[in-house]
Amino acid sequence: MEKINNSSFExxxxxxxxxxxxxxxWESFLLxxxxxxxxxxxxxxxxxxxxxxxxxxxxxxxxxxIIALPxxxxxxxxxxxxxxxxxxxxxxxxxxxxxxxxxxxxLICSAGIIVGTLCGALNGLLITRLNIPAxxxxxxxxxxxxxxxxxxxxxQALKNYPESFSFFGQGYVAPFIGFEFASFLVIAVLFYxxxxxxxxxxxxxxxGNNPTAAYYSGINVAKHKLIIFIMVGxxxxxxxxxxxxxxxxxxxxxxxxxxxxIITMVVLGGVSILGGSGTIVGVVIAVFLMGLVNSGxxxxxxxxxxxxxxxxxxxxxxxxxxxxxxxLRNKVGK
Amino acid sequence: MKTxxxxxxxxxxxxxxxLLAMIGVIIPDFLxxxxxxxxxxxxxxxxILALGQMLVIxxxxxxxSIAANVALTGMVVATINSIYPDFPVPVIILxxxxxxxMLGMLNGWLVWKMKIPxxxxxxxxxxxxxxxxxxxxxxxxxxxxxxxASFLEIPRFVFLGLPILGWxxxxxxxxMYYFTRHRQLGRKIxxxGNSPTAAYYIGVDVGxxxxxxxxxxxxxxxxxxxxxxxxxxxAYVDIANGFEMLVIASCVxxxxxxxxxxGTVIGCVLGALFLGIxxxxxxxxxxxxxxxxxxxxxxxxLAVIANSRSERKAGRIILRKAVxxxx
Numbered sequence: 222m223e224k225i226n227n228s229s230f231e232x233x234x235x236x237x238x239x240x241x242x243x244x245x246x247w248e249s250f251l252l253x254x255x256x257x258x259x260x261x262x263x264x265x266x267x268x269x270x271x272x273x274x275x276x277x278x279x280x281x282x283x284x285x286x287i288i289a290l291p292x293x294x295x296x297x298x299x300x301x302x303x304x305x306x307x308x309x310x311x312x313x314x315x316x317x318x319x320x321x322x323x324x325x326x327x328l329i330c331s332a333g334i335i336v337g338t339l340c341g342a343l344n345g346l347l348i349t350r351l352n353i354p355a356x357x358x359x360x361x362x363x364x365x366x367x368x369x370x371x372x373x374x375x376x377q378a379l380k381n382y383p384e385s386f387s388f389f390g391q392g393y394v395a396p397f398i399g400f401e402f403a404s405f406l407v408i409a410v411l412f413y414x415x416x417x418x419x420x421x422x423x424x425x426x427x428x429g430n431n432p433t434a435a436y437y438s439g440i441n442v443a444k445h446k447l448i449i450f451i452m453v454g455x456x457x458x459x460x461x462x463x464x465x466x467x468x469x470x471x472x473x474x475x476x477x478x479x480x481x482x483i484i485t486m487v488v489l490g491g492v493s494i495l496g497g498s499g500t501i502v503g504v505v506i507a508v509f510l511m512g513l514v515n516s517g518x519x520x521x522x523x524x525x526x527x528x529x530x531x532x533x534x535x536x537x538x539x540x541x542x543x544x545x546x547x548x549l550r551n552k553v554g555k
Numbered sequence: 556m557k558t559x560x561x562x563x564x565x566x567x568x569x570x571x572x573x574l575l576a577m578i579g580v581i582i583p584d585f586l587x588x589x590x591x592x593x594x595x596x597x598x599x600x601x602x603i604l605a606l607g608q609m610l611v612i613x614x615x616x617x618x619x620s621i622a623a624n625v626a627l628t629g630m631v632v633a634t635i636n637s638i639y640p641d642f643p644v645p646v647i648i649l650x651x652x653x654x655x656x657m658l659g660m661l662n663g664w665l666v667w668k669m670k671i672p673x674x675x676x677x678x679x680x681x682x683x684x685x686x687x688x689x690x691x692x693x694x695x696x697x698x699x700x701x702x703x704a705s706f707l708e709i710p711r712f713v714f715l716g717l718p719i720l721g722w723x724x725x726x727x728x729x730x731m732y733y734f735t736r737h738r739q740l741g742r743k744i745x746x747x748g749n750s751p752t753a754a755y756y757i758g759v760d761v762g763x764x765x766x767x768x769x770x771x772x773x774x775x776x777x778x779x780x781x782x783x784x785x786x787x788x789x790a791y792v793d794i795a796n797g798f799e800m801l802v803i804a805s806c807v808x809x810x811x812x813x814x815x816x817x818g819t820v821i822g823c824v825l826g827a828l829f830l831g832i833x834x835x836x837x838x839x840x841x842x843x844x845x846x847x848x849x850x851x852x853x854x855x856x857l858a859v860i861a862n863s864r865s866e867r868k869a870g871r872i873i874l875r876k877a878v879x880x881x882x
Contacts, residue, residue, distance in 0.1 A: 368849025
């Protein structure tokens with residue numbers, strides 16, 4: 222939102238670098254931190270370095286990570302979506318009601334996917350057709366989607382899921398590799414190709430860098446954003462399938478507060494909230510970093526709400542880091 | 556008449572009156588003066604918080620941590636009262652107000668000095684404040700019987716027909732009206748949000764104005780926290796959970812543009828009253844409270860659509876903007 226006074230960041234472009242640029246990149250910094258956290262975890266708990274414990278840990282972040290990928294695109298085009306957790310809830314509700322009447326996995330999953338995708342499309346249409354800032358729209362739809370879930374469910378839970386449905390959230394495709402984690406890896410590769418290797422990706426960066434210039438160079442900004450928001454809705458429903466299957470039930474409070482975690486993953490991954498920059502590799506490393514922090518804290522019995530303090534502090538510190546570093550260097554330079 | 560209808564506050568007032576008329580047809584008792592005063596008192600905390608949020612939004616920021624601030628400050632206030640019941644209440648209120656201000660200053664400082672976008676800052680501090688409530692309370696509740704009588708009674712004391720709680724919001728409205736209309740600092744906050752670059756060149760420190768807006772928002776949250784705790788006579792981790800959405804909704808409905816620079820105290824108050832009336836009327840009409848969230852969500856969306864319609868500039872535009880929010 223506040224784009225002034227950031228000219229101080231440009232000085233780094235002029236500097237001569239003797240080492241290859243990736244050494245100083247955000248991704249390598251993240252990678253180093255991730256390895257550090259990994260080592261700390263190994264020291265902190267004897268149970269950490271165990272194939273099953275590591276495999277279990279992947280279940281806790283895979284669903285959020287799947288949403289973080291399309292959300293990175295949203296943030297790159299200077300928008301934001303804080304309704305993602307509510308989309309999961311509504312999509313899960315749709316699956317719950319479908320499961321009440323049929324045992325067909327195809328029908329249950331497609332009900333979730335249709336509802337999730339429609340939610341994303343509604344966000345996208347409101348933002349692009351009516352030119353409303355994404356943050357207000359998604360604050361509204363966040364209450365709306367969650368509210369509809371409350372209306373439909375009241376305080377009850379839907380748990381009439383067929384036995385076979387549990388595969389999506391609990392199944393393994395290979396020893397130690399859960400279906401959720403495998404899907405995340407596949408989707409991450411797809412997003413890497415989409416963002417870094419295709420025209421669509423280049424347009425995404427162009428819009429984020431300068432929407433007006435992008436518009437005048439012939440990019441259909443509105444359509445592009447609409448597609449991205451539909452994509453977020455779609456992947457929310459994929460995450461909803463996995464989460465619902467893992468928990469085995471739908472409750473109105475499902476995925477409550479997840480938006481903080483998901484946005485943290487994206488921003489930690491080096492995607493600037495001001496738009497125009499960030500990579501999928503960064504987001505994937507950030508996902509692993511957060512997964513490691515969570516599992517490490519879990520193993521030493523830190524309660525969930527304290528974990529959220531740490532995640533919140535991590536978010537702020539990490540974002541503040543480059544700016545603080547820059548101003549320190551300026552002071553030393555003088 | 557025509558200019559009056561174009562005025563956003565007048566439109567909103569009209570909508571509220573027709574809403575009241577509609578509710579009055581179903582439940583005539585709702586329109587009784589004493590009940591309306593009750594609805595106003597009920598909305599007081601929302602009004603106070605919405606006015607703080609308004610200042611923040613005017614500077615092109617957003618404060619998602621405002622409800623978490625209320626919860627944390629509230630827990631601090633309640634803890635002090637439960638441990639030292641003899642502590643004079645005004646001192647406790649002062650402690651609460653300064654503690655809330657401090658939390659607001661923390662947000663503002665991160666936005667101003669660290670140049671972190673406010674949405675990131677307040678998403679982070681939201682989680683931190685909530686977590687801190689848990690750390691202070693260790694997850695336990697502080698119930699009415701652990702609080703002193705004077706601590707609970709003061710906001711309920713009726714003065715000229717309105718409880719002190721209601722008077723607090725009247726006072727805050729008056730102060731904010733004076734501040735935003737007649738103080739140079741208030742006007743500078745508008746300038747900073749309206750066009751940061753222009754404000755910068757006429758010598759307004761935009762970051763500092765954002766810091767001040769967050770500080771005032773924190774102060775109001777600190778005051779609101781005492782009112783909240785004494786009103787509901789209980790303090791626990793999840794207090795005011797999700798309330799930030801209602802607060803932001805009040806601003807948006809009241810015509811505060813998320814793009815910064817616009818918004819009035821009257822509009823903001825009317826926006827909060829609109830939500831307050833809906834929330835009070837729902838159970839009376841016999842609609843389950845489960846509907847509340849969906850209704851406030853729809854109202855937010857409708858209000859922003861109405862806002863974007865009215866903000867559409869007339870006349871010929873040479874270089875059309877690709878997106879309005881490209882600020």
